[in-house]
Amino acid sequence: MSNTIKELELFIENWTDTEEENKKAFVRFKDYLAAMPGVILDYVPREGVTYSLRAVHENQKDKSLFVMVDVIEDEPRWLSVCFYGEMISDPDDIGDFVPEGLLGEDAMCFDLEEYDEDKISYIEARLDEACESGAKE
Known part of the structure; x- marks a missing residue:
C-alpha cells in the first residue's frame, strides 16, 4: 500500500461521520473507484481546506485524472x-458547469451535502462515463 493510500485510510479512520453521512458517501465513491479495472487512486490533502481523492485510468495520457472527489x-x-x-x-442537468474549475480546465461538478442514494447512483454513472473516456485517451 502506498503512503498516499495509507494517508487516505488514516483520514477516513479519523473522520467522525455526522447525520448527513458524507463519510459514508465518500467511502462508497472510494470503493466504487477502487473496484474499477485499470484505475489508480491518489490522495491529495490540503489540511483545513479540502481532502481530494483523485482517480486516473492507466491508459490516460493527456490528463492526470478523470475525477476528483x-x-x-x-x-x-x-x-x-x-x-x-x-x-x-449530465442528462438530468443537476451538475454545475465550472469554467476552468478542474486543474484549469472546464469542469462539471456535483455537490453532495448529504447521503442521497439517487444522487450518488447518478454520480456513479458519471464515474463510469469518465473512466471509459479516460481509458480511451
Missing part, C-alpha cells in the same frame, strides 16, 4: 465530485 472542510463536511466537462454527460 473533494471533501470540503466545513461544518459539516460535504463532497464535491468534479469531472472534466468533455468526459461526461
Whole structure:
C-alpha cells in the first residue's frame, strides 16, 4: 500500500461521520473507484481546506485524472465530485458547469451535502462515463 493510500485510510479512520453521512458517501465513491479495472487512486490533502481523492485510468495520457472527489472542510463536511466537462454527460442537468474549475480546465461538478442514494447512483454513472473516456485517451 502506498503512503498516499495509507494517508487516505488514516483520514477516513479519523473522520467522525455526522447525520448527513458524507463519510459514508465518500467511502462508497472510494470503493466504487477502487473496484474499477485499470484505475489508480491518489490522495491529495490540503489540511483545513479540502481532502481530494483523485482517480486516473492507466491508459490516460493527456490528463492526470478523470475525477476528483473533494471533501470540503466545513461544518459539516460535504463532497464535491468534479469531472472534466468533455468526459461526461449530465442528462438530468443537476451538475454545475465550472469554467476552468478542474486543474484549469472546464469542469462539471456535483455537490453532495448529504447521503442521497439517487444522487450518488447518478454520480456513479458519471464515474463510469469518465473512466471509459479516460481509458480511451
